Amino acid sequence: DVKVTQSSRYLVKRTGEKVFLECVQDMDHENMFWYRQDPGLGLRLIYFSYDVKMKEKGDIPEGYSVSREKKERFSLILESASTNQTSMYLCASSHGGAPGANVLTFGAGSRLTVL
Amino acid sequence: SQQGEEDPQALSIQEGENATMNCSYKTSINNLQWYRQNSGRGLVHLILIRSNEREKHSGRLRVTLDTSKKSSSLLITASRAADTASYFCATAETGANNLFFGTGTRLTVIP
Numbered sequence: 001d002v003k004v005t006q007s008s009r010y011l012v013k014r015t016g017e018k019v020f021l022e023c024v025q026d027m028d029h030e031n032m033f034w035y036r037q038d039p040g041l042g043l044r045l046i047y048f049s050y051d052v053k054m055k056e057k058g059d060i061p062e063g064y065s066v067s068r069e070k071k072e073r074f075s076l077i078l079e080s081a082s083t084n085q086t087s088m089y090l091c092a093s094s095h096g097g098a099p100g101a102n103v104l105t106f107g108a109g110s111r112l113t114v115l
Numbered sequence: 116s117q118q119g120e121e122d123p124q125a126l127s128i129q130e131g132e133n134a135t136m137n138c139s140y141k142t143s144i145n146n147l148q149w150y151r152q153n154s155g156r157g158l159v160h161l162i163l164i165r166s167n168e169r170e171k172h173s174g175r176l177r178v179t180l181d182t183s184k185k186s187s188s189l190l191i192t193a194s195r196a197a198d199t200a201s202y203f204c205a206t207a208e209t210g211a212n213n214l215f216f217g218t219g220t221r222l223t224v225i226p
Contacts, residue, residue, distance in 0.1 A: 004157070035216075042203070043158075043216035058213065090157055101207065103148060104214065106157035 003027075006091050006107035013114050019078040021110050023091030030096030032074035033104065034058075034066060037088040049074055050096065081114045088112075119147070119187075119204040119217035127223040134191040136220040138204030139184075145207045147180055147187050148214065152201045161189075161202075196226045 007022035025032065033048040035058075045058030047066040055066050063085060067075045074093075078085055088111050092104040119140045128134050138147070146165045150158040164171045164180045164187065171178045177190040191198055201219040208215060 040218060042218040045213050048213070088155075092158075101145065103160040103163055104150075104158070104205075106150075106159070108157045109155070111155070 004091055004093055004105050004107040006089075006110045008110050009108065011110060011112045013081050013112065015082055015114060017081050017114075019081050019112065019114075021076040021078075021089055021091075021112070023074045023076070023107055024072050025074075025093040025105070026072065027093060027105065028071070029093035029105070030071075031094045031102075032068065033092040033094075034064075034074065034076045035090045035092065036060070037090055037109075043090065046076065078112075081112075083114050086112060086114045119206050119215060121202070121204055121217045121220040123220060124218070125221040125223070127225065128194055130194060130196055130224055130226050132194055134194050134198070134222055134224070136189045136202050136222070138187045138189070138217060140187075140204075140206045140208075140215075141185065142206075143209045144182070145209055147178075148205045148207070149176075149178060149187075149189050150203045150205060150216075152203065152219070154200070158203065191222075194222075194224045196224050198222060199224050 004025045034046045035043040037043050049055045049068040065077045090109050091107040094102040094104050119138045122137045148163045149161045152158045162173050175192045180187045201221050203219045205214040205216045
């Protein structure tokens, strides 16, 4: 069963900590995405990557960075976590081409709480 | 960014009834997709309809697209308790590098 795996379902961190959210897909997809989901705001794109070592900013990249050293892995990094980054983080992947051209396969999500 | 907007925000129906959710958007699109999300989980793709299509079916799901009105609807027929979830539309806008998601419709199917 093909899938996208997010390393942590629940995390609790303190303000100022560095946070790593890991995502791995086994579908050989070229595109990978990080979204955050907040009540009333829907899903908002943080970053996406269309190839190894390539990244593009989404709608809300401030306070985040990403790393894609291998095709199957896409990491989201919060350099210094803040309380307004408390959210559900969703990783997704898709085949190559324009990101909207293909369907997304999502991971189960990582719920981050920053105290 | 231009999100799709779902309507209604919440919908509660009895098992066996049909559920209809609507999505409106603002710009030209290449395709529109519907996703489902069970509480606290990731999203699952349901159906994709391209801009040159008007209707599409998948099992108990029926999706329509009216590009002149910039709107789409998702119909779930003969609903089941297991259909309880949030449903999101996502638009692939022409020239954009992103799928834009709406805020979702929360569907509750009462057994």
